Amino acid sequence: MINWPNQLKILGLFILALSGAMSVALALAIYDNDDGLFPLALSTALSVGVGGLLVYFIRPEEREFNNREGIMLVILTWVGAGIVGALPFYFSPHFGGFTDAFFESVSGFTTTGATILTSIETLPRSLLFWRAFTQWVGGMGIIVLAVAILPLVGVGGMELYRAEFSGASSEKIKPRIAETAKSLWRIYAAYSIAQYVALRVAGMTPFDSICHTFTTMATGGFSTRNISVEAYNSPAIEYVIIFFMFAAGINITMQYRLLIMRRPKIFLRDLEIQTYFAATGAAIVAVMITLWINGLAKGEEAFRQAAFQVVSIMTTTGFSSADFEVWPPFALLLLLALMFLGGCTGSTAGGLKVGRVALLGRVVGREFRRIVERRGVFAVRFNDKAVSENAIDGLLNLIYLAFIINFAACLFLTAFGVDVVTAISAVAASMFNIGPGLGDVGPTDHYAHFHAPVKWVLAFCMLAGRLEFYTLLVICTRAYWRK
Amino acid sequence: MRVLILGGGEVGQLVARRLIREKSEVVIVENDEERCARLEETLDAKIVHGTASSVKTLEKAGVGKSDMVIAVTNSDEANILGCLIAQTYASVKIKVARLRTHEVDRGRAMCGKDLLDIDLVIHPDRETAERILRVIGLPGVSDILEFADGRIKLFGMNVAHDSWVVGKTMAEMDEAGPPRNSLIAIIFRGHKAIIPRGHDVLRPGDHIYIVVPTEELEECFEFMGVQSKERLKRVFIVGGKQLGIELALQLERKGVQVKLFEKDLRRCEKIATIVRDTVVVNNDGTNQAALVEENIDGIDAFLALTGHDEDNIIASLLAKRLDARKAVALINRLDFLPMGQLLGINSAFSTRLAVVDRILQFVRKGKVVSVTTFREEEAEAIELMATKESKYVGRKLRDVHLPHGAIVGAIASPSGQVIVPRGDAVINTGDRVLFFCLENLVPKLESAFIAGR
Numbered sequence: 001m002i003n004w005p006n007q008l009k010i011l012g013l014f015i016l017a018l019s020g021a022m023s024v025a026l027a028l029a030i031y032d033n034d035d036g037l038f039p040l041a042l043s044t045a046l047s048v049g050v051g052g053l054l055v056y057f058i059r060p061e062e063r064e065f066n067n068r069e070g071i072m073l074v075i076l077t078w079v080g081a082g083i084v085g086a087l088p089f090y091f092s093p094h095f096g097g098f099t100d101a102f103f104e105s106v107s108g109f110t111t112t113g114a115t116i117l118t119s120i121e122t123l124p125r126s127l128l129f130w131r132a133f134t135q136w137v138g139g140m141g142i143i144v145l146a147v148a149i150l151p152l153v154g155v156g157g158m159e160l161y162r163a164e165f166s167g168a169s170s171e172k173i174k175p176r177i178a179e180t181a182k183s184l185w186r187i188y189a190a191y192s193i194a195q196y197v198a199l200r201v202a203g204m205t206p207f208d209s210i211c212h213t214f215t216t217m218a219t220g221g222f223s224t225r226n227i228s229v230e231a232y233n234s235p236a237i238e239y240v241i242i243f244f245m246f247a248a249g250i251n252i253t254m255q256y257r258l259l260i261m262r263r264p265k266i267f268l269r270d271l272e273i274q275t276y277f278a279a280t281g282a283a284i285v286a287v288m289i290t291l292w293i294n295g296l297a298k299g300e301e302a303f304r305q306a307a308f309q310v311v312s313i314m315t316t317t318g319f320s321s322a323d324f325e326v327w328p329p330f331a332l333l334l335l336l337a338l339m340f341l342g343g344c345t346g347s348t349a350g351g352l353k354v355g356r357v358a359l360l361g362r363v364v365g366r367e368f369r370r371i372v373e374r375r376g377v378f379a380v381r382f383n384d385k386a387v388s389e390n391a392i393d394g395l396l397n398l399i400y401l402a403f404i405i406n407f408a409a410c411l412f413l414t415a416f417g418v419d420v421v422t423a424i425s426a427v428a429a430s431m432f433n434i435g436p437g438l439g440d441v442g443p444t445d446h447y448a449h450f451h452a453p454v455k456w457v458l459a460f461c462m463l464a465g466r467l468e469f470y471t472l473l474v475i476c477t478r479a480y481w482r483k
Numbered sequence: 484m485r486v487l488i489l490g491g492g493e494v495g496q497l498v499a500r501r502l503i504r505e506k507s508e509v510v511i512v513e514n515d516e517e518r519c520a521r522l523e524e525t526l527d528a529k530i531v532h533g534t535a536s537s538v539k540t541l542e543k544a545g546v547g548k549s550d551m552v553i554a555v556t557n558s559d560e561a562n563i564l565g566c567l568i569a570q571t572y573a574s575v576k577i578k579v580a581r582l583r584t585h586e587v588d589r590g591r592a593m594c595g596k597d598l599l600d601i602d603l604v605i606h607p608d609r610e611t612a613e614r615i616l617r618v619i620g621l622p623g624v625s626d627i628l629e630f631a632d633g634r635i636k637l638f639g640m641n642v643a644h645d646s647w648v649v650g651k652t653m654a655e656m657d658e659a660g661p662p663r664n665s666l667i668a669i670i671f672r673g674h675k676a677i678i679p680r681g682h683d684v685l686r687p688g689d690h691i692y693i694v695v696p697t698e699e700l701e702e703c704f705e706f707m708g709v710q711s712k713e714r715l716k717r718v719f720i721v722g723g724k725q726l727g728i729e730l731a732l733q734l735e736r737k738g739v740q741v742k743l744f745e746k747d748l749r750r751c752e753k754i755a756t757i758v759r760d761t762v763v764v765n766n767d768g769t770n771q772a773a774l775v776e777e778n779i780d781g782i783d784a785f786l787a788l789t790g791h792d793e794d795n796i797i798a799s800l801l802a803k804r805l806d807a808r809k810a811v812a813l814i815n816r817l818d819f820l821p822m823g824q825l826l827g828i829n830s831a832f833s834t835r836l837a838v839v840d841r842i843l844q845f846v847r848k849g850k851v852v853s854v855t856t857f858r859e860e861e862a863e864a865i866e867l868m869a870t871k872e873s874k875y876v877g878r879k880l881r882d883v884h885l886p887h888g889a890i891v892g893a894i895a896s897p898s899g900q901v902i903v904p905r906g907d908a909v910i911n912t913g914d915r916v917l918f919f920c921l922e923n924l925v926p927k928l929e930s931a932f933i934a935g936r
Contacts, residue, residue, distance in 0.1 A: 369762075375777075377751035377763040386756030 002069050005060035007076060012054025014077050018084050019047035021133060025088070029126035036126030039091030047084050068480060071471055078463055082106040085134045094123055099452045106459045108134030110466040111348060113221025113318040113435030114426075114458070116448040120226050125207060128224050132211035138466075139218025139248075139348040140188050184252050187259065192217050195244045202236035216244045219348045221318030221435040227444050228320045229308075238304055238321050242311050249315030249343030250276065251355075271383050272344050272355035279354060283310045283338060290331045314338040316350040318435025320443035332438060339428045339437075350433030350465055352402060356395055358382070363392055401469045406431060409461050416451050426450075430458040431465035486846075487512070487549040487575070489535035489565045490556030491522050493817070494581070497839045498553060502846065503527050505926055510544045512565075514556075536564035538572060551577040553842060559584050563594075566601050579603040579845060581838055585725055603845045607834040608726040610841060615811055616733060618830055619718070619784045622809040623709035625690070625830040628855050630866050631895035631915045636697050637668065637855075637864060641824060642689040646708055654681040662702040664903040665695040668892045668919040669862050674821065676861035678888050678919055690824050692857070692864075694892040694917065696901040715739045717782045719807070721768030721798050722789030723747075723754045726813065726834065730786060731761040742777055744768030769798040774805060784809040792816050799828045863922050864892065867932050869914045875932055881906035889920035889928055 022044045029037040085105035089095045095104065100116045107114045108131055117123065123131075192213050199209035208224050215222045225231035229241060247255075250273065258267040267273060287306035291297045297305050308321040313335045324335065342351010362380045369378050379386040406427055413423035418440070425437030426447070436443040447455065464472045474480050484507045488495045491513030499509045509528040512535050513519050519532045533540030535556045546552070552569040554562035562580040569575040578601045580594070585608070594601040617627040618638075625639040642648060648656065653667060670677040671690040677683060685691070695703045704711045718734055720727045723745030731741045741761040745751045751765045766773040768787070779785070785802035787795035792814045799810040811830045814820050823831030840855050855864045869876050875883050880891060894908065895901045895915045902908060910916055920928055 373762055373764065373777075375764050375766045375773075377748070377755045377765050379752070379755035381759075389752075 002072055003060060003063055005058045006063065007069065007073055008054050009058045009060050010073060011076050011080055012051045012058065015047050015051030015080060015084055016055060018081060018137075019044050019051060021137060022047065022084075022088070022130065025126050025130040025133060028129050029124070032125055034124035034126055036088070036092065036124035036130075039088045040126055040130065042091050043084070043087035046087060071474060071480075074467060074471055075475060078109065078467065081109045081134075081138070082459070082463075085109055085130075088127060088130055092127060094127070096448075099455050100448070103447065103455045103459050104131070105134060106462050107430075107435070108220065108222065109138035110433050110462040111135050111139050111215075111218045111220035111316075111350070112430060112433040112462045112466075113215065114430060114441070114447050114462075115222065115435075116446055116455070118446055118448050120224060128211060129207075131222050132214040132220075132224075135218040135220030135222055136192070136214035139214075139220060140185060141348075183256060183260065187252060187255055188217060191244065191247060195240065198240045198244070199237065202240050203234060204232065204237055212241065213244075216241055216317065216319075217248050217348070219245065219248050219315045219317045219343065219350070219433070221312070221316075223319060227323075230321050230323070235300075235304060238308050241319060242304075242307050245311045245315045245317045245319070246280065248317070249311070249347050249349045251344040251346040252348075253346050254344070269383070271358055272353075275358045276344050276354045279338075279341065280311060280314060283314065283334060286334060287327075287331050290328055294328050296327065309335060310338065313434060314341060314349075314351075315343045315347075316432055316434045318429070320436060323442070323444050325438060325442040325444075336425060336428065336438065339425075339432050339434050342432055350431075352399060352432070355382075356399070359387065359392075359395055360399065362387075363396070398469060401473070402431070402465075405461070405464060405469065409457055412457050413454055416454050418450070418454065426458060427461055430461040433462060433465055484508070484551065485545070485549045486510070486551045486553060487541070487544055487546055487569070489552065489554040489562065491515075491518055491530070492555065492557065493815075494555045494835050494838050494842070495553075496522070496526065497817075497835070498555070498842050498846070499526055499528055501839075501843060510549070512540055512544050534561065536561040536568070538568055541565065541568050541572070546575060547573040549573065549575050551575065551846070552579070553846075554578070554580040555838070555842075563599065563601075566594075567599055570600055577602050579605070579842055581605045581607060583607065583725070585729070603841070605838050605841045607838045608724075608729050610837040611726055611813070611832050611834045612729045612733065614832060614837060615730060615786065615830070619734075619786075619809065619811065620712045620715050621704075621709065622829060623707075624704075625824065626832075628864070630864070630893070630917050631901065634697055634895050634899065634901050635694060635893045635917060636700050637692055637694045637892070637917075638700070638703075639690060639692045640707065640709060641829075642685050642687055642691060644687040646687070648685050648707065649687050650684060652682055652684050653679050656685070657681075660706075662695065662699040662706060664699055664893075664901065665693055665703045665706070666890075666892060666903045668692050668694045668864070668890065669857065671821070671824070671857070671861070674861075676857070676921060678862070678890055678921060688825075692919075694903060694919075696893070696903070713783075715783045718742075718784045718786065719744065719768070719774070719777070719779060719782050719802070720786045720788060721795075722787065722813075723750050723763070724788060724790060727786070727788045728754060728757060730788070731758050735760045744773070744777075769794050769801065771801055771805070774801065779805045779807065782807050784811065786811045786813075788813045792819050796823065796826065796828065799823075800826060803827055803829075861922060862919065863925055864917060864919050865925065865929070866915055866917050867929070869910050869912055869916055869932070871912050873910075873932050875910050875916075876912055877909065879906065880904055880908050880910070886920070886924050886927055886931075889918055889924050892917040892919045 026040040026044050029040045082102055082105050085108060086101040089101035089104050090098050095101045103116055195213045195216060196209050199212060211224050223229060229238060254267050254270055254273060257263045284307045287310055288302045291302045291306060305322050309324050312319045340352055341357055342353050343349025345353045345355040359382050362382060366378050366380050370376060380392060409427040410423045422439030422441055425439060426441045429435055429437035441447055486502055486507050486509050488499055488509060488511045491511045495511060499511055502509050510531060511522055511528055512531045512533060513522060514534045516532055519530050522530045531540060531544040546569055552566060552575050554565040556562055559582045566578045566580050569578055580601050582604055594604050618624045623640050628637040667679055669692040670679050693703060701711055717740045719742050720731055721744045723743055727743055731743050734741050742764055743761050744764050744766055745754060746767050748765050751763050755763045764777055785807040787798040789795055795812040795814060799812040802810045809829045812823055812828050814823055814831045815833050815835055817833060820831055820833055891904055893901060893903050894910060897913045918928060
């Protein structure tokens with residue numbers, strides 16, 4: 001069964017690492033001497049204390065991970081990150097209680113970007129930095145980071161990697177898991193540096209550039225402004241962010257093949273990437289025409305607005321460059337559909353993932369052939385390879401589960417008096433890690449007005465979506481706990 | 484010449500029988516004891532009981548004194564290992580192996596000079612697939628063979644009851660104005676093989692082979708009343724073994740709609756991951772209701788390629804009855820092979836015979852360029868290279884005395900010109916001459932042609 005001491009020890013190490021990250025924000029608070037100093041100092045001290053105690057006093061027997069332990073560790077670290085990350089917010093006067101603090105923190109680590117802050121600009125820089133930093137860390141997956149950094153996880157790391165990146169095209173690019181994680185991490189970091197430079201050139205302040213870089217590469221979407229990127233009113237900044245959001249939505253192992261291994265053919269022939277480009281392009285054109293016809297924008301501006309919103313929603317980032325709630329219903333529903341679609345598997349984006357939806361299309365196509373050829377036996381092909389029936393079963397179950405949870409959560413929200421459009425979009429925006437939705441949670445709104453239970457359910461949705469549903473729900477089954 | 488044959492199956496036996504007749508010393512290694520006893524009774528060869536991949540067994544079989552090893556056991560691994568032992572322990576000069584693995588292209592690289600140094604690798608399924616593909620779009624043609632690097636074709640066809648050629652003698656056929664260079668080379672009538680002379684008459688039900696230069700093939704089809712090639716649209720394949728898959732892959736690449744029938748569901752699932760546009764049907768292709776359900780109506784070709792000869796024959800007959808334009812059956816038992824033609828199946832192929840052909844072509848290499856056996860070795864086509872010493876060279880054909888039952892089918896000169904000779908033609912040094920003869924005349928003809936007078 002589960003080796004609890006081992007789990008707690010790793011959790012302790014993980015909390016220590018988080019406190020290290022937190023101390024960066026603390027340093028900024030000391031430098032600025034703003035009102036983030038006390039909450040950050042206290043939280044850092046607390047997490048160093050708890051993490052240190054766990055690491056120091058627990059002496060587990062060394063053993064390799066089994067599958068169940070991998071799942072448990074993933075959940076523990078994500079929930080742990082949510083709690084530790086919430087501490088600075090909890091101790092700060094800008095947040096109303098632990099529910100709000102936890103919601104904000106989970107929203108950060110899961111790279112959702114939904115906020116309960118009504119006035120972001122009043123926050124001290126140190127807390128804004130921490131808020132953005134949670135997304136950057138969460139973006140690449142706390143676990144992948146941990147695997148690259150903590151050699152302790154060693155061989156059993158593959159189980160974690162699977163739970164984290166259960167996408168169809170997440171084959172290992174190096175034989176050793178830690179090496180793989182490090183290579184991916186390097187690409188992530190390189191992109192981040194590139195984006196920082198680009199944003200600076202486009203005229204953003206250093207601090208805002210850092211924060212937006214953190215939240216773009218993670219497809220998170222926390223901004224330092226209430227009205228998000230719209231506040232800068234700068235086409236150059238918007239184009240930079242469009243490009244990096246789009247890049248962040250592409251499968252990172254595929255980026256590795258393109259950028260490091262220099263194999264553009266593999267990259268371009270990948271069905272998921274083709275679909276991703278095609279879907280993005282088509283949606284941009286459709287939205288652009290809608291805007292133009294309805295006289296909301298025209299020419300370059302129509303293109304920019306359409307591209308920004310489509311890419312932002314599809315990659316589940318959740319920045320906004322315009323209040324799209326005033327757009328025509330067709331554009332709104334299209335954006336809602338893109339929330340479900342999401343980015344590529346193996347990217348930091350959420351959603352059902354383009355690859356899965358493309359594969360689902362193939363499965364449906366196969367079903368049509370089966371109806372015609374009653375005794376025919378057909379394989380589903382993806383990127384020229386036959387997909388195993390197990391993988392197809394897994395896909396269908398996952399989509400079924402996603403919709404069931406989605407509906408149940410919507411039902412729960414409406415029970416608390418939330419209107420239908422808000423409920424549907426808030427659940428989708430949480431579960432697929434986007435952030436802003438429609439109705440009362442639109443791009444210029446916030447999640448503060450919800451009742452506490454609603455916030456907890458939405459936080460659960462964020463985690464469920466981030467961990468691909470099964471990982472989080474499996475520990476609720478009896479089979480998991482049975483020996 | 485001393486030849487070591489690994490594997491005493493049908494292919495091994497056929498090759499052995501042939502080589503024995505040509506005065507070679509043959510040793511056969513066979514690991515089935517009962518079969519060893521049977522071989523002992525029927526073949527004038529030394530039989531060694533044991534596995535082909537054992538050094539000890541091969542030593543007992545005298546691998547060191549052998550000039551050639553022919554590895555045709557049922558196992559690819561044993562064949563490769565047998566050749567490897569022959570190479571390393573005894574440096575046998577010539578090695579031939581049959582490999583069934585479908586990765587034979589890679590296998591060929593591995594078997595080449597640098598590593599295993601196997602001189603000839605034979606892939607039975609591919610060999611057979613190539614032959615089937617040649618005739619699949621030609622309902623009236625049973626088989627097409629190539630000689631002289633493809634410059635000469637030999638095709639087989641059945642003489643139908645309503646054909647205009649029925650009742651014609653060879654001389655009359657000649658007068659009817661056939662393409663200049665064609666010749667009816669062999670007639671199979673029931674169990675008999677006839678090398679026709681001017682007065683022989685064609686009868687309905689005859690299976691005839693016609694030799695013709697490649698460029699005149701179409702013209703010859705027209706003359707004989709054979710429908711020429713049309714674009715294939717739909718093909719049924721029964722049996723999901725390697726041969727069936729190989730053909731399905733080749734056909735779907737040409738845009739043909741293929742349905743492949745396989746009874747075993749697990750096997751179907753496996754095949755579905757290999758083929759692309761081919762529809763894999765989990766159904767019994769020897770069942771009429773199943774074939775009708777899958778719209779056999781109007782298909783261009785029906786290939787019965789299961790592992791059971793009987794099933795293949797029945798399925799082909801069924802397909803013919805359901806109006807398939809062309810039915811092809813895989814028949815591995817050689818004594819069944821003539822029956823396919825009697826029953827009206829358009830083409831019958833044997834993977835074993837294809838292998839034997841290839842081996843014999845190779846073994847007799849040197850002055851014999853290629854050789855093809857028909858049926859159960861009743862008649863043969865052999866291609867010989869005319870050398871200076873040959874007593875046939877430089878004389879008109881009507882003046883040389885060919886043994887009775889042998890004719891010259893074609894002469895290909897080194898310049899690339901191909902003729903089907905008349906009596907006044909002359910064989911020159913360097914020509915490749917295609918003879919047709921009854922099989923018992925082969926040694927006589929060879930020695931007469933090659934060794935001089």
